[in-house]
Amino acid sequence: xxxxxxxxxxxxxxxxxxxxxxxxxxxxxxxxxxxxxxxxxxxxxxxxxxxxxxxxxxxxxxxxxxxxxxxxxxxxxxxxxxxxxxxxxxxxxxxxxxxxxxxxxxxxxxxxxxxxxxxxxxxxxxxxxxxxxxxxxxxxxxxxxxxxxxxxxxxxxxxxxxxxxxxxxxxxxxxxxxxxxx
Numbered sequence: 001x002x003x004x005x006x007x008x009x010x011x012x013x014x015x016x017x018x019x020x021x022x023x024x025x026x027x028x029x030x031x032x033x034x035x036x037x038x039x040x041x042x043x044x045x046x047x048x049x050x051x052x053x054x055x056x057x058x059x060x061x062x063x064x065x066x067x068x069x070x071x072x073x074x075x076x077x078x079x080x081x082x083x084x085x086x087x088x089x090x091x092x093x094x095x096x097x098x099x100x101x102x103x104x105x106x107x108x109x110x111x112x113x114x115x116x117x118x119x120x121x122x123x124x125x126x127x128x129x130x131x132x133x134x135x136x137x138x139x140x141x142x143x144x145x146x147x148x149x150x151x152x153x154x155x156x157x158x159x160x161x162x163x164x165x166x167x168x169x170x171x172x173x174x175x176x177x178x179x180x181x182x
Contacts, residue, residue, distance in 0.1 A: 027172040035061045036176050037072075040169060042162035046153055052076045054162040056147065058138065058169070060179035067180060069138055073108060074123035075151055075162075093124065095151055098161075099137075100144035106137070135181065142170040 028039045039057040046052060052075075059070040073095070091110045096103060108124035128134035141147060150161040173179050 027168045036178050038172050040164050040166060042164055046160045046162055056164045060176060062178045071126040071138060072123050073149055095149055098148040099140045141166060142173055
């Protein structure tokens with residue numbers, strides 16, 4: 001009887017220690033002035049031994065009676081100038097995304113291009129051609145276990161891909177009424 005209890009206890013401890021890994025990466029939630037941001041860090045830094053770990057976020061806000069969503073990619077560093085095109089106060093780039101098993105090219109934009117004069121790195125908002133296209137990408141992100149975004153970090157010149165474990169994103173998304181999709 002003692003062996004059965006010991007086996008059950010060690011099994012329960014093992015499950016408790018592994019459970020967070022089964023649920024995916026932690027989703028960081030922040031709320032400020034009616035804006036809720038759900039963020040997931042990439043599984044690892046894109047340069048070994050450094051802390052430059054990209055972040056993928058979903059931003060939700062209730063504006064009047066309408067809910068607005070944005071998808072934001074923060075590479076936590078500058079991206080290669082060849083990928084970026086500037087026009088006025090905005091900067092855009094095209095990135096290859098792998099959503100589940102589907103690979104697609106996506107357009108991203110950064111407004112008020114001040115990355116080189118500020119200490120904050122640029123973050124880019126996904127820009128679909130239409131609102132339904134933006135909602136389609138958001139739905140895809142909520143329904144796949146992983147997403148990868150390919151980019152070239154500035155100065156390294158070496159293309160890389162950051163992978164995000166999104167298995168906990170949908171659960172967290174559904175907890176916030178300001179994120180509801182109607």
